[in-house]
Amino acid sequence: MIGASEGARTYRRLPGSLVQIRTIWKYELLRYLRSKRLLASVLIAVAVLGLTYALPLALGESYRGTETNIGVTVIDVGSLGIPPWELPYNSVGTLDDEGIDRGSLKLYVNGTEYPSGSTSWSIAGAEDRVPEQVSDSPTIIMFTGNVSGRLVTASYTWAMSEQDFDMKFINFASLLVIVSAALFGADALAGEYQNRTGYLILPNPLKREALFFGKFASCMTMGLVMLSILYAGVALLSVMTVDGIDDDLATSFALAVEYLLAAMAVAFLVSSIMNGTTGATVFTLLLFLMVMPAIDGVSSLAGQRIEASLTYAASTVIYILVDPYIENSADSLGNYPDPHTAVIVMFAYALVAILIGLRLFKRRQLVG
């Protein structure tokens, strides 16, 4: 029977909005899975990892290696005008390599191995006082005796620092966030109108808020899958290649997730306004890849920093890995945003874009 008799009709109670959000989330994910968009996202993240790792190797660069007979530039502390009693060493030497395995370092003076041990020489740490003239060198060796004027060479093994290794990959985190927002978020609401599936889903007993947040949750899940693959892959490769991970990698992941939230909210706002899915996707990509970075670039050239810029705030995703983090200053990497302000800015973008997008979606009519 197509419709059961009056008495046999099952009593139904309408589910709450949270249950409906979960249902929408589940079936939206199923749609992404079936349409191979989920697979494409995973492939993009894996490709980023694979290419970033393998291309430098293919081009002859390496992440670790052994060096022999490398010249050490030695300076007599006395020649720097520093009284000998001020520093607990007589000569200071510098090596241009960083990431040197201290246990493997051997020093030779005039071809003869210089005795190891802290009484002969040691590598300067953060707590050691070093002359200003050599403070920028990546590796500083403090000699107890005076070895200036003699030929000093070194042999050692080295590995790229965890920070440098991880930063190579995390540079792409922002790109993955933008791709997720454009591929999933920009299409989410506009697609219901363009593809006429709105005629199926909207005349149902559900609030538009439930549809909005159900779709938002599924898009966020897709973005999180991409980011998780990237960060998990980076952590794994980092441990395998340079024997550790940057201690700020988890913070970077948290910031990337917040950026994803903000970018997805902006994409939903675009999707709630635009009629076509292609237009919404292209507009979102242009916004994040051209318009916002252009504003950041121009303001940077003018010596100004727009703290309220979303893409500027999102640069903390990569800069947070830099140790020490230098706030409110410019260096070769550009301006570092204040991380606390960046967190607030990204959250504000997410909140405002969601509120406006939701309001527009609730008011939107299915005409034509």
Place this chain on the structure above:
Amino acid sequence: MIEVRNLSKYFGSIKALDNLTLSIPKGRAVGFLGPNGAGKTTTIKILTNLIRATSGNALLNGCDVVIDPKNALGDVGAIVETPEFYPNLTPLEILSYLGSIRGMCRVDIRRRSDEVLRELKLDAWKDTRVGKFSKGMKQRLAIAQALIHEPEILILDEPTNGLDPRGMVEVREIIRMLKKQRRTVFMSSHLLFEVQETCDSAALIDHGKLLVYDSIENLGRLTKVTKIEVTSLNEVSLGIIQKIREMKNAMAVETVNPYTFLVTFEGPMEEQSELLRAIQAMGVEVKSFSPVGLPLEMLYMDLVRESR
């Protein structure tokens, strides 16, 4: 129960609905008729919360669709235009999705999915992705999703659109069955005989205004225009045809063949016998004299012509 009170809708300067008021009591099947652009789909879209009225109210089971859409649509199954489906999902998944949103439990969804898909001849395709479906199959699925939760109210916008003749007959049978089960059915259609066959009442609108709303029986009586087919044993000359054209109540006369002609007649039933006598008096040996076409069709043409 479906209630529409003083509903008006403007699209820019175009008035799509003009103070429309309509009430469909519980358990009645009402056809919603009108020419293209009359405001049928606009009314249905307002009732299903797809668009908002400029003024007036639309209520389903006493709940205002704008104020409380969730409860208003809680016991409603709807087909609006020909909906598109998510192409990567199967009919079973789509029914499960919509059933879950409407508060059905898993067991009920499974049972009802099997029932409606079997009834709508889609059970062989239940695990096939909808992207491969023809328009007719999608329309069947649209009907299935409207029925899966056994709604009290059905709002159907041209439910047989895109179906083949057999599919149309089956859908009409389903609507008749729903009517027997005392479900409230509000159905727009261009097919007047479909409304006449399946509905208790019909509402005719044009230019967003309600022209008439009554039972099918009463509407048939309201019609003033009748088309009568006259067949003669002898050949009917053009002179006689001309004379009939000149008669008081004959609006038009069309010749079908030398022995048969159609008279479009305006007037009460009793005057039809006068027409018959007059034709016989002209020397026509009348073999048959019978009204053709549906009363509702006549009324529709009559009212729409008047409103324009």
